[in-house]
Amino acid sequence: MSGVVPETSLMDELNPPSSSDPQNGTPTFSSTPPPRLPFLHDMFIGPEGLRAGWRFLLYLTMGGTILYVLGWTLEPLLNSHVHGTARLWASLAEHLVLVTGVVVPAFIMGRIERRPFDAYGLPRRNAFEKLFWVGAVWGLVSITILLVVMRGAGAFYFGGLALHGTRVVKFALYWGVFFLLVGFFEEFLFRGYTLFTVTTGIGFWPAAILLSAGFGGVHLHNAGENWLGVLAAGLIGFFFCLTLRRTGNLWFAVGFHAAWDWGESFLYSVPDSGEMVTGHLLKSSFRGPTWLTGGSVGPEGSVLVFILIALLWVAFNRLYPEVKYPG
Numbered sequence: 001m002s003g004v005v006p007e008t009s010l011m012d013e014l015n016p017p018s019s020s021d022p023q024n025g026t027p028t029f030s031s032t033p034p035p036r037l038p039f040l041h042d043m044f045i046g047p048e049g050l051r052a053g054w055r056f057l058l059y060l061t062m063g064g065t066i067l068y069v070l071g072w073t074l075e076p077l078l079n080s081h082v083h084g085t086a087r088l089w090a091s092l093a094e095h096l097v098l099v100t101g102v103v104v105p106a107f108i109m110g111r112i113e114r115r116p117f118d119a120y121g122l123p124r125r126n127a128f129e130k131l132f133w134v135g136a137v138w139g140l141v142s143i144t145i146l147l148v149v150m151r152g153a154g155a156f157y158f159g160g161l162a163l164h165g166t167r168v169v170k171f172a173l174y175w176g177v178f179f180l181l182v183g184f185f186e187e188f189l190f191r192g193y194t195l196f197t198v199t200t201g202i203g204f205w206p207a208a209i210l211l212s213a214g215f216g217g218v219h220l221h222n223a224g225e226n227w228l229g230v231l232a233a234g235l236i237g238f239f240f241c242l243t244l245r246r247t248g249n250l251w252f253a254v255g256f257h258a259a260w261d262w263g264e265s266f267l268y269s270v271p272d273s274g275e276m277v278t279g280h281l282l283k284s285s286f287r288g289p290t291w292l293t294g295g296s297v298g299p300e301g302s303v304l305v306f307i308l309i310a311l312l313w314v315a316f317n318r319l320y321p322e323v324k325y326p327g
Helices: 005-012 040-044 051-072 087-111 130-152 168-192 193-202 204-221 227-247 251-267 304-319
Strands: none
Touching: 051 087, 051 193, 087 168, 087 193, 130 251, 130 304, 168 193, 168 204, 168 227, 168 251, 193 204, 204 227, 227 251, 227 304
């Protein structure tokens, strides 16, 4: 061992191994790294394909287009200037259009993403099964407890009947169908495809907080709504996110949502997020300070609703401890 570096070894270090093209003898280097992906490709495409933000935007664009086309096509039917019975049927048709506008784009996105529609929170095999009816019971019992407590505090009075005879059944069925459509639309828009997609981008709970804030915010458009009612709506939406997380789908939330609104608007005949409906059952009334009664907002604007939401969260967390929704 003389310590002298052989000339061939030095040349090997300066020139990496190569091979020659058998056709023209041109050296080719096997260690050449693959070309980097263009910046625009990285911006649109991630490990799971099209990035969550772009999928969400595409979904909203398709939904908005469908709503615009259907609204223009059905404008005579959806005319907001009609009154009486025609107005009721127009409202029902409007919500059918809204449900179409959030469900159809999800079917299309499912084909693009190669996922079944059931992955977005409303598995068809579970439609109107146990979870839906359990949720409906929770919703109706919850609004009942809230108003009974308010009655005990001297802030709410049930009053007499405002409807009689067959009108009771007709309006009960009408508002049942109407609020079922409301439940489908609002739950799927904020906690269906949207929550699934945003979850793939930022995780479940950050997505739940973001979309629950949005759910509360849209209630500002309701006449008679205020910031306390908006906060309550957002927290109720956040509770619905918990039910999705623990049951694995939205059927409990749809049942709860529909039954709460039906009980609030028709059965107990009080404002629902600032709005009263035509054809409600009772001549109910409030008496007392706004912080207790909710004022023009209705029970969702009362401080008591925040206690109710906290109790719902604790009870549901104990009864449904297993996480079944990914993210």
